[in-house]
Amino acid sequence: MRLKDKTALITGGGRGIGATTAFLFAAEGSRVGIVDLRDEGLKEVGAEAKKRGFEFKTFVGDVSKKDQVERVLEEFIQALGRIDSLVNNAGIAISRPFLEKTVEDWVKTLEVNLVGVFLCSQAAARYMVKQKSGKIINISSIRGIDHCGREGIMDYCASKGAVINLTKTMAKELAPYINVNTVAPGHTNTEMTKSLPEEVRRNMIEGSYLKRLAEPEDIAKAILFLSSNDADFITGQLLLVDGGFSLK
Numbered sequence: 418m419r420l421k422d423k424t425a426l427i428t429g430g431g432r433g434i435g436a437t438t439a440f441l442f443a444a445e446g447s448r449v450g451i452v453d454l455r456d457e458g459l460k461e462v463g464a465e466a467k468k469r470g471f472e473f474k475t476f477v478g479d480v481s482k483k484d485q486v487e488r489v490l491e492e493f494i495q496a497l498g499r500i501d502s503l504v505n506n507a508g509i510a511i512s513r514p515f516l517e518k519t520v521e522d523w524v525k526t527l528e529v530n531l532v533g534v535f536l537c538s539q540a541a542a543r544y545m546v547k548q549k550s551g552k553i554i555n556i557s558s559i560r561g562i563d564h565c566g567r568e569g570i571m572d573y574c575a576s577k578g579a580v581i582n583l584t585k586t587m588a589k590e591l592a593p594y595i596n597v598n599t600v601a602p603g604h605t606n607t608e609m610t611k612s613l614p615e616e617v618r619r620n621m622i623e624g625s626y627l628k629r630l631a632e633p634e635d636i637a638k639a640i641l642f643l644s645s646n647d648a649d650f651i652t653g654q655l656l657l658v659d660g661g662f663s664l665k
């Protein structure tokens with residue numbers, strides 16, 4: 418029970434890594450809120466939580482819209498009283514070759530993956546500063562690491578690289594009471610990668626030294642560590658969970 422009596426808000430919790438993190442946090446004793454654009458995802462995860470004996474607070478909201486983010490934080494605090502962890506997990510990737518990439522692709526990707534992290538962190542940190550404690554975990558990607566960019570998603574790679582940089586600045590500015598760290602997942606077995614052609618998935622597996630995709634649980638365990646008191650003296654850091662992919 419590494420998160421006993423804590424509270425956590427997880428963005429993009431309607432499926433994938435976010436949903437898996439929500440279940441792991443609940444199993445470790447945390448009270449959990451999830452926010453997602455998709456109501457059906459929230460309903461499914463909420464129903465599964467009930468089956469497992471947990472009760473999640475669910476919020477429909479877009480992390481890239483300031484008014485919606487502030488409303489979600491207000492409702493979260495009203496319901497749960499405090500916010501111990503924020504997991505900035507919501508993210509999107511739009512694949513299009515460089516010569517066809519549009520300004521709209523760029524703006525949408527940066528708004529969700531980068532501005533969304535800023536907005537949720539700012540809204541949560543206002544409460545965390547008053548509490549004099551809190552943990553923020555930003556989800557980047559192996560594709561945000563300097564030598565690991567990928568064709569077709571240069572806007573995604575740039576947004577995820579920026580998240581690593583933003584994390585370091587936030588860690589300085591929100592110290593000493595709030596810890597801010599990044600988890601960068603490698604290729605993970607979720608809807609985001611399930612839709613890719615089989616050959617691309619095979620190359621992803623071949624590219625990792627541990628010869629498999631990450632399961633969402635692999636990523637959730639790293640997020641759990643950085644949210645727990647075991648990570649009280651860690652801030653501004655990047656934890657790669659990629660089966661060694663980035664070693665190449």
Ligand code: NAD
Nearest residue numbers: 429431433434453454479480506507508558604605607609
């Ligand atoms: P996913 O697409 O399965 O789930 C993402 C969830 O975020 C969805 O439920 C979606 O509705 C929600 N979402 C999207 N935009 C939103 C918005 N504006 N506001 C609120 N919710 C929104 O993705 P996943 O594979 O679980 O990935 C989760 C995070 O991990 C993302 O940030 C992603 O970039 C990152 N990541 C994933 C992989 C991978 O291989 N799957 C690898 C590296 C990093």
